[in-house]
Amino acid sequence: MAVIPDARHEIELRQGAYVGGRLVDVGGADRVAVVSPRDGRTIGYLHAADRAFVDHAVAVARRAFDTSGWAGAPMRERGDVLVKWAGLVAESARDLASTVSLEMGKPVSQALNVELAAVEKCLRWYGELAGKRSDALLAHEDSVLAYSVEEPAGVVAAVVPWNFPLTMTVWKLAPALLAGNAVVLKPAEQTPFSALLLAELGSRAGLPDGILNVVNGLGREAGQALGRHPDVDVVTFTGSPATGRAFMNYSAESNGKRVWPELGGKSATVVLRDADVRAAATSAAENAFFNQGQMCSASSRLIVLDEHADEAVAVACEVAAALQPADPLDPATGFGAIVGLDALAGIEEKVADALEQGATLAAGSSRRAVVPGLEGGAYFAPVVLDHVRPETRIAQDEVFGPVLSVIRVASEDEAISVANGTRYGLAAGVWGRDVAAIHRVTRALRAGVVWVNCYEEGDMRLPFGGIKESGFGRDKGADALHKYTDTKSVWMRLDG
Numbered sequence: 001m002a003v004i005p006d007a008r009h010e011i012e013l014r015q016g017a018y019v020g021g022r023l024v025d026v027g028g029a030d031r032v033a034v035v036s037p038r039d040g041r042t043i044g045y046l047h048a049a050d051r052a053f054v055d056h057a058v059a060v061a062r063r064a065f066d067t068s069g070w071a072g073a074p075m076r077e078r079g080d081v082l083v084k085w086a087g088l089v090a091e092s093a094r095d096l097a098s099t100v101s102l103e104m105g106k107p108v109s110q111a112l113n114v115e116l117a118a119v120e121k122c123l124r125w126y127g128e129l130a131g132k133r134s135d136a137l138l139a140h141e142d143s144v145l146a147y148s149v150e151e152p153a154g155v156v157a158a159v160v161p162w163n164f165p166l167t168m169t170v171w172k173l174a175p176a177l178l179a180g181n182a183v184v185l186k187p188a189e190q191t192p193f194s195a196l197l198l199a200e201l202g203s204r205a206g207l208p209d210g211i212l213n214v215v216n217g218l219g220r221e222a223g224q225a226l227g228r229h230p231d232v233d234v235v236t237f238t239g240s241p242a243t244g245r246a247f248m249n250y251s252a253e254s255n256g257k258r259v260w261p262e263l264g265g266k267s268a269t270v271v272l273r274d275a276d277v278r279a280a281a282t283s284a285a286e287n288a289f290f291n292q293g294q295m296c297s298a299s300s301r302l303i304v305l306d307e308h309a310d311e312a313v314a315v316a317c318e319v320a321a322a323l324q325p326a327d328p329l330d331p332a333t334g335f336g337a338i339v340g341l342d343a344l345a346g347i348e349e350k351v352a353d354a355l356e357q358g359a360t361l362a363a364g365s366s367r368r369a370v371v372p373g374l375e376g377g378a379y380f381a382p383v384v385l386d387h388v389r390p391e392t393r394i395a396q397d398e399v400f401g402p403v404l405s406v407i408r409v410a411s412e413d414e415a416i417s418v419a420n421g422t423r424y425g426l427a428a429g430v431w432g433r434d435v436a437a438i439h440r441v442t443r444a445l446r447a448g449v450v451w452v453n454c455y456e457e458g459d460m461r462l463p464f465g466g467i468k469e470s471g472f473g474r475d476k477g478a479d480a481l482h483k484y485t486d487t488k489s490v491w492m493r494l495d496g
């Protein structure tokens, strides 16, 4: 374990892997430095698991699934463990939040109040769901009893990104574990430490040894090994579209395992003629910049009628000006670091390209920002681009940085067509007052989630996921349990 001496709150970083109910060394693994985007300093090492280690973790998970009694236990008992785990997460929320903030640069207050709050809520929600479910009887006659039951699928591999490292993780783990599966989790390379602490808390809450395992490693090696593993039954994945498709290939080329992909987005906020333009533009900008814009559902395109555009741009610029990068570990910070210098260079390049393509810079700069005292960090101030043409790269590709593209349109029909005119279909926002118009536009938008006169709202009941190249997996909600179960149908003749 490494202690981070300069963190405002001293944290012990767990390193290695978590297999069989304990933290273990990954013998002979390459050690890859994990650099904090806060200041460019190495905070620990990723012990990169190779294929042999992944095989070992899957075997441990399979053995635990077969022998620990977890799969056959009443769901209520598994739910109790999740509820207890939620309590332990709440007790350790500060350590977890500081670890996430150091790993990927989000403000520690948001790590605590948004991310860890969501983690606790998710574990508790699924835990409490356990006692409220029943399986329906199909037929109930004198000579026949027929029913179907949901049985755990077996070993689930969960592969997750770094932007909400713990929230994305529990969106997978809670329903998979509640359904009775064993899980092998592979966190992103950038965020290997927080998941180890989360797993340790899961063991303390009562998860049997081997039911939750964490393998840290590189995507192309450890991630691929899980995707191709013949003894993995389900892959649940959140990340980029390219990796999502790679997992479908791994499945096709191995054992045809189920793959649940939740991928990127290029979400639009559509402002209708009678909308409160100030509220709409404020929401679009805040939700383009939240988490430094590193959100799959970031409201990265603001689509406005010409008559509203100047006001909308001015409001978005006000929001941008109020959010300047600062030390993520400072509890007063509202806007932190970009995950790393490579990602930062990609954002700079995309903004420069947009300017070459005719967009104008209304707020921010195409160059990195510097936070005094943290010169080695990866910082980039929010950008508002005006006069963006819908067919240009900045309006089509995911930036994964704090960049809002304003697209001016002449009519509401054009707004819908522009909103739908990307290969993604994750989320959208609609702002207006006329209920009939809102309903018509909501139906016309090709997205998995549509927010009306708000953005990023919802609770654990509401499924989250996309369509088109945003994937087809859905997290949250009671139906997520079915991603990790198989239906067994039983037709029982009773008369001989």
Ligand code: NAD
Binding pocket: 159, 160, 161, 162, 163, 164, 168, 186, 187, 188, 189, 217, 218, 219, 220, 221, 222, 223, 224, 227, 238, 239, 240, 241, 243, 244, 246, 262, 263, 264, 265, 295, 296, 297, 398, 400, 426, 465, 466, 470
């Ligand atoms: P990524 O696809 O690069 O990595 C995600 C995970 O996949 C990591 O654990 C990584 O190690 C692994 N991986 C990478 N390459 C792999 C390969 N060839 N084979 C197997 N595994 C591999 O994505 P990222 O950069 O970590 O995250 C950003 C992306 O995630 C964005 O596209 C974002 O929109 C998306 N995302 C989607 C949602 C959603 O709910 N739809 C939520 C958050 C992030």
